[in-house]
Amino acid sequence: MSSPTHETFAHSIPKGKLVKAFSAFLSPETILFEEEDLRPYECDGLSAYRVLPWMVVLPETVEQVQKILQICHSWDIPVVARGAGTGLSGGALPLKNGVLLSLAKFNRILAIDPISRTARVQPGVRNLAISEAAAPAGLYYAPDPSSQIACTIGGNVAENSGGVHCLKYGLTVHNILGLKMLTMTGEEISLGGETLDSPGYDLLALMTGSEGLLGVIIEVTVRLLPLPERAQVILAAFDNVAKAGAAVGGIISAGIIPGGLEMMDNLAIRAAEDFVHAGYPQEAAAILLCELDGTQAEVSHQIRKVRELLLSHGAIEIRTALDEQERAKLWQGRKAAFPAVGRLAPDYYCMDGTIPRNRLPQVLERINELSQEFNLPVANVFHAGDGNLHPLILYDANRPGELERAEQLGANILELCVAVGGTITGEHGVGIEKINQMCIQFGTAELQQFHALKAAFDPKGLLNPGKAVPTLHRCAEFGAMHVHQGKLPFPELDRF
Amino acid sequence: MSSPTHETFAHSIPKGKLVKAFSAFLSPETILFEEEDLRPYECDGLSAYRVLPWMVVLPETVEQVQKILQICHSWDIPVVARGAGTGLSGGALPLKNGVLLSLAKFNRILAIDPISRTARVQPGVRNLAISEAAAPAGLYYAPDPSSQIACTIGGNVAENSGGVHCLKYGLTVHNILGLKMLTMTGEEISLGGETLDSPGYDLLALMTGSEGLLGVIIEVTVRLLPLPERAQVILAAFDNVAKAGAAVGGIISAGIIPGGLEMMDNLAIRAAEDFVHAGYPQEAAAILLCELDGTQAEVSHQIRKVRELLLSHGAIEIRTALDEQERAKLWQGRKAAFPAVGRLAPDYYCMDGTIPRNRLPQVLERINELSQEFNLPVANVFHAGDGNLHPLILYDANRPGELERAEQLGANILELCVAVGGTITGEHGVGIEKINQMCIQFGTAELQQFHALKAAFDPKGLLNPGKAVPTLHRCAEFGAMHVHQGKLPFPELDRF
Structure with missing residues (x-):
């Protein structure tokens, strides 16, 4: 039941060897390994953390993704999948010794069916593009994260994205009906379909919000809704x-x-x-x-x-x-x-916690007190209906100690959310940003179960390692750990 | 990744020894082991199959359930959890060498919160009792299986129950927010809560519809909806x-x-x-x-x-x-x-498949043809809006060969559902009834993943063994297998 230790999987494959292996089935312009080509991929929407990936691949077919995974699996090379890179919790942060698998070329809408009210799309299709394609049939795709012009449905599934309308229409998990995925060994698994229920364990829901740790999404069937009058x-x-x-x-x-x-x-x-x-x-x-x-x-x-x-x-x-x-x-x-709000200060830090709706007045008051204690302004903008808070902490990273104070204030706010029966994330995911707070959200029993589950999909722990679910070791040390500016507070990632 | 073989876990614990162990923390009237006391538990709503359980326990506290599970785990005794026993796919069919764990005494409504619009209840609370308790606040619990007067919320979660209104209001998985469960080793795991989203893998959805194979549900937080005007x-x-x-x-x-x-x-x-x-x-x-x-x-x-x-x-x-x-x-x-419809023939067999809505006319025509081919009347009653069919096959079990013909017709209908892109179950679950059809619904990759997942929760395979997910061995043999009246066509169960 213990989590895979990261040390086990550090590989020593020469870059040239992997490029050669990939070149057998990928065209040269879809394998990036020079620093200038890699630079655009060094972070996602959580731009405070940056790592230059070892290599980026941009496959165009499922067979190519399968081969990439099979090779990486056999050579113990970790893989991070990436959609549009708009995520806010660092879920697509690359690994310096790993492959960044971009799904950007999987951008086709495969079918729209007005009677079943479904759209079948590739994972790299943009969220808004689905609604645009469905509009002639009077339909749309409900979840609307604020990045919906840019973010992709594959990323939405990985993060279980929400949006302004999720109070009424639900999160991504409530709006998808089917998935095709590849396991780390390249095996294709089909989940759900066009019907409401499906037998077997609900791997469809399990994959949703799993932040790229269990498999690679290669097709999504979403539910469409009638446009309101x-x-x-x-x-x-x-x-x-x-x-x-x-x-x-x-x-x-x-x-x-x-x-x-x-x-x-x-x-x-x-x-x-x-x-x-x-x-x-x-x-x-x-x-x-x-x-x-x-x-x-x-x-x-x-x-x-x-x-x-x-x-x-x-x-x-x-x-x-x-x-x-x-x-x-x-x-x-x-x-x-x-x-x-970003114009009010050189930097801001956007939090994303949820609380039971009946605790709103009390939590807002406490956030205000914390803001005064830490001497940092906090602007509150949030999905009040479903208790999803987005406190924006204003700070100046150039003033010594302010980033650390902002991070500590953010952590305190998330801990407050947990203390009143809420959670440390509403819709942005855990990624690397909130991995420490997972130790507050969950106890050892839950974390052990998470690791056992991860091992059931990816026994070698090669898919997006170091994200979303902390090791028990990290949680044991959490509290004694300090964040130093300019240095990643995530030693696990350094090993890749 | 292979599934646990059932032979491994046949135990040889004397009944008296287990009764003695349970008596240390259970009162005598909550341990049943005499035939006359066991008889009411020999089947659930799928009454064609009956097995007298080895022992029935009716614990009243979470601590008692924990101890029962710990003892059974250490002695390799399989456990089948049971709510009201109204399930239609044999999910609560007991094992002749196993413990039937009744949650009937967990029947308290713990809290109703009109602002969060939630109810926190024990698993043995009846479905309708939740709506009755919420009615003074103008709220109700939406999923309404036809057994809602009797069936319990714990069973609803285990089967991911639907009902007449699930087209608009969703299945159980869309209407629950939190769960507390015990693993087979008795460890308590808390999932979700009162908020819409939760970090970590979505074990809440995974548990829903897992038919008692992953853990024992000990508390459920459901979403309540406003009563329509x-x-x-x-x-x-x-x-x-x-x-x-x-x-x-x-x-x-x-x-x-x-x-x-x-x-x-x-x-x-x-x-x-x-x-x-x-x-x-x-x-x-x-x-x-x-x-x-x-x-x-x-x-x-x-x-x-x-x-x-x-x-x-x-x-x-x-x-x-x-x-x-x-x-x-x-x-x-x-x-x-x-x-x-049951009055029209001595026996009837109720199927439960779903199809994409746009295939309705075509599938109904084919069911009609099959009915003529098998010379058995089929009445169609179903949730048309979400494509959930309930063909009722009429037959007379006393006429030689008719039960077999009815079962074969039923299997053909389910295979038809799969062939048009649907599923073998809408809301009744797989249980033992449709375990063979799971071999048609899923390929080896999916089944292997299911077994790996099961092993991540219950490595010894003691929770509700033989149900819901077929072994690869069964699927390999399926097709050559024949069903004989009066004998369980599930040799796996005989081993317990």
Whole structure:
């Protein structure tokens, strides 16, 4: 039941030997090994950590991926799969002694079926491209991470991505029906299909969110939803953050499931307003953006009800977007919140924790206290409806000690999430970013079970090693460990 | 990667020794070992197969379950967990040399939280009892298997149960948020919680539908939904089964997601009508029952739209329930369809396969041909909206060869489901009933992965052995195997 130790798998294959082996079935321009070619792959969206990969391959067929995996498996070379590299937790951070397997060339939409309401696509297809292709049939793919223009469905599956609408429409796991994957030995496994249920263990769900540690995704069948007839957004302003938090609970417990229910605090409001002029009330302590979608009649009915609820929870201003243009404007502020906050300080650190909805007011108050204790501003922008927080910690990496303070504050916020019954990640995954916090989230029994499960798929531990699930050894040492700027706090990765 | 062989684990512990060990922490009335006490546990809802268990235990605390598992683990005694015993695929069929672990005494609702919209319950709580307890808060638990008065949430999780409303509201896996389980060694593992997403591998989904092979569920946190303001049902009659099938596709592809969308063919209609007088048109080749739920306005709008769609697909009669009484009456016929069909012949065999929705007309035609080839009537009653078929094969077990013919016809229907891209089970699970068909559903790569996964949880293979996932050996022999009446066609089980 113990996890594979990383030392066991350090290989000593010369680079030239591997290039030669790959050249037998890959064209030269799809094997990258010179520093200038490798540079674009040295990080994903968590750009604070960078490692130049040993080699990058860009296969175009399943057979090529199979051969790559078979060779790496037999020579004990670790493999990191990569979609668009937009992930925020370092899940696609390369290994200095490993192969980075880009699925970028798997970018074809294979089929769209309006009766089964499904799309079958290759893993490198962009999230938004699926909805664009389905639009003529009046359908769309619901999960919409903010990177949806760029991020790929394969990456979405690996990270179990969410988005603004996941309160109503669920995460990736709730919106996919089938997967084809390759194991580390290159064997193809088909999971699910076009039907709702499937016999056997639910490997489809297990693969979703497994962060590239169990297999390589080569095809995805997603569920498509009918485009709502109408969507309308309400903005409500509050003079107190706790009141806004309570209003979220009020809406949900009244039986309304909004398409999106977002919250921003004053710092985030002012940053967004300065940046895109969305028309937000700059004096408000917090605003809620509540989107209602459905049929014409349903939306009208719900708008009336939500307005009443917001007023009864102390909203000081309520505004309903009168047309599509105004609706787009209100959302624009929310969508630009991260870069907008980014203008307030040289650096920011975006956290991603979830809490039970009924703890919102209490947790927001405690984050505010922590912000003062650490003397670092924190802007709060989050998917309030499903309790998914995105505190943005502002700091200046050039000031000695500030990065460490920001990281410590972030860790404290995640620990707070766990303490109130929540989790250390809502939709960004664990990757390398939160691997220490996994030691807080889970006990030894769960971690041992995770490692046993990993070994059932990848006994040699070659797929994306060092990510997502900490070794028991790491957890035993966690607490005594300090993060040093400029040096990766992940010694496991150094071994590859 | 090979599956544990069953021979390895046959134990030779004397019954008296185990009773003595259990008596140290269980009261005498919760240890059953005399034949008369064991008899009620000899089968579940798949009553064609019966095995008298070696021993039954009815623990009341988690600590007791832990001790039972620890003892059985150390003495290599297999364990079968049982909820209410309403399962239809033999998942809770006992072992003649194993312990049947009843969770019946774990029947407490631990918490209901209207803001988080969750209920935390013990595994032996009945499905309907959750909705009853949540009703004062205007909430309910959506999955509604037809056995919901009796079946327990622990069993629902083990089988990933569905129900009439799963088209709109999903299966069990879509409606649970947290689990506590014990491994075969008695270790407690906590999965998920009250939040939408959770880091680490998705063991919550993996446990759901794992049919008691991976662990014992000791607590479940379910998602609650707001009770819809209004629900209304439309009955539509067709003179042709294929037209009814096409109308299902028409409704779905128009972007409507009914709360329920059920279909019955002429044999089922007449049987139900004779039995409960629901007012069904007895000459129709098929009827659809389409339930629409939501707000007042939304339901009115959808009813208009669905009526138009039904007419354009050739419905010869449409009736909308005018009041709650009429609605209940229309559903009563559907809910009584199984026992009603059961009155037409001495025996019936209920199948449970799913197909992609767009294959409905074609598959129904082929089932009709198969029915004629095998000279056995088949009544079709099913969740049309999600392509979940329940063909009921009528036969007389007293006529030589008819049971075998019914089983072969059933197997052919399931193989047909797989051939069109569907699956061998929609909501009843594999159990022992469909273990051979798993060899058709999955290839060697998938089955090997299933066995590796099982070994990661239960290396000795003591939890519910012989069920759900066939050995590669069984699949190799499948095809040459014949079923003999009166003798279990599952030699693996005989070894326990």
